[in-house]
Each structure stands twice: as structure tokens, then as C-alpha cells.
Amino acid sequence: MSDVPKTHPRYLSLTLRDKIVRGVEQGITSIHGLIAHGRGEAFDYLIAEKTQHFATAAIHAAAVMLCLAKHPVISVNGSVAALVPEDLIELGQVLNAPLEVNIFHTETGREQKIKDHLLKHGAKEVLLPSTEAALDYIDSNRKFVHPEGIFKADVVFVPLEDGDRCEALRKMGKDVVTVDLNPMSRTAQQASITIVDNVVRAVPLLVDQIKKISDKTKAQTLISQYCNRTVLEEALKHIRRGENI
Ligand code: PTJ
Secondary structure (H helix, E strand, O other): OOOOOOOOOOHHHHHHHHHHHHHHHOOOOOOHHHHHHHHHHHHHHHOOOOOOHHHHHHHHHHHHHHHHOOOEEEEEOHHHHHHOHHHHHHHHHHHOOOEEEOOOOOOOOHHHHHHHHHHHOOOOOEEOOEEEEEOOOOOOHHHEEOOOOOOOOOEEEOOOOOOHHHHHHHHOOOEEEEEOOOOOOHHHHHOOEEEOOOHHHHHHHHHHHHHHOOOHHHHHHHHHOOOHHHHHHHHHHHHHHOOOO
């Protein structure tokens, strides 16, 4: 870790950079994760590095969708494994959902390293992709999934996605909940629910929200009223107005 004093005005942001850099050094995060992180930082700036109202609305709906799912699965790539391992594990625990490693950039051994990293942070079980099950409508490495995990899932939580797989999952009739700071990305546009927020803020809030749901039938009403398009438009309006610049 670099020696950033806690009093530095950009302490939090610099700490996140360190986590991604450390992830690359450990062989967990793809080198492309550095570029993805930079893109995320730029959008985070535009929303004042705060969870805004459109993200809160999406988090509430996502909590319900994940709670009502019969077979929810949490997809983990090399970037989120470096940024929020404990929060993803807690999300899996509150939902009783498996974590499944799924990466875009193929580097030998990286999937296993991500799995080991999650186990070290307290995960009980982590699924790996298998050649026994593959998604339709996609050619990249992300098509390989676990037969008891993403292949069977009705709702998949896919933070920081690259687009293609979100489309494939939707075409296969699955619901997708994503976290993406860019409301214009293909993933953001195609997901069932898009949380336009930093994954480091969004996942703990999602866990808290899930814990608060006591009446699932009542919660169902919330989801039937949710419109992802409207929420994305709100996020774009917020960015265009430049309120935080
Ligand atoms: O581990 P791998 O091989 O699966 O690769 C993971 C990355 C993230 C490198 C890969 O999926 C990728 O290249 O993603 P993209 O296409 O760059 O998209 C990442 C999206 O996540 C972009 O829209 C970013 O704005 C957004 N993003 C980046 N950092 C964050 C974020 N969204 C939420 N929180 C962040 N911290």
C-alpha cells in the first residue's frame, strides 16, 4: 500500500486505487481493471462520490428482487474481488446465494486466485466456471459458468460488467442486477436494475436493505413500480446538470 496519510483530502479515493493496484499485483485483478477503475472514478466525480437518490431507489428495488429470487447468484470478477471481498461474502450470506467467479480477461490461474482470495476473506463456498455449462448468445470467456450457479440462476448480481454477458443473461430470461457508475454503459442500459453508484458504497447499502425486508409480499409492490429506464434518466439528468462540479 502506498503511504497515504489519513488527513489527505483524497484519502478514500487513493485507498481504492491502492486496492486495485494490489489486486493486480496479487494476480486477482486484470491489468485492464486499472482502466475500468479510472473510468469509474471519472463518473464517481460527477455524482460527488456520494450515493444519490437514483442509486437509493435502485438499491431498494434490487434488495427486493434478490430477496424474491429462487436461485440468486453473485458473480465476482477480478475488480470487485479486490475492492469489496467482505461485502460480497456478506451479501451471499444474507441471501443464501453462492458466489461464482466469472472473468472477461483470461489469464491462467486468475479464477482460482480469486476463489482463494474470497475463501481467505471468509467465504464458505465459491463456484468456478466449468466447461460443462455455457451461456448462449456470448462468445467470450464469460460464457463458461457453473451448472449449479449462474447457469441455473433466475437473478444474477453482476457488478462492474462489460456488457456482452448482461445482454446474454437477459436474453436467456434471467434478471440482472448491476452496479455501474456509468449510466450509459451497455450493461447499465440492459440490466433489469442498475445501481449507478460506486460498488464500495452500493454493496454495503444493499446488504443493509436486504436485512430490513421483513414482508416479502409488501416488498413485491415496490418492484412492480420500479422502472430502470426512469432511474437511469434521473442519473443522466443529475450528471448533465453538473450539480456537483
Ligand atoms: O476481471 P475481469 O477480467 O472480468 O475484468 C473486469 C473489468 C471490470 C476490467 C471488465 O469487466 C471491464 O473491462 O469492464 P469495463 O467494460 O471497463 O466496464 C466496467 C464498468 O464499471 C465501467 O462502466 C465503469 O465506469 C464501471 N466502474 C468502474 N469502477 C467502478 C465502476 N462502477 C461501480 N463502482 C466502481 N468502483
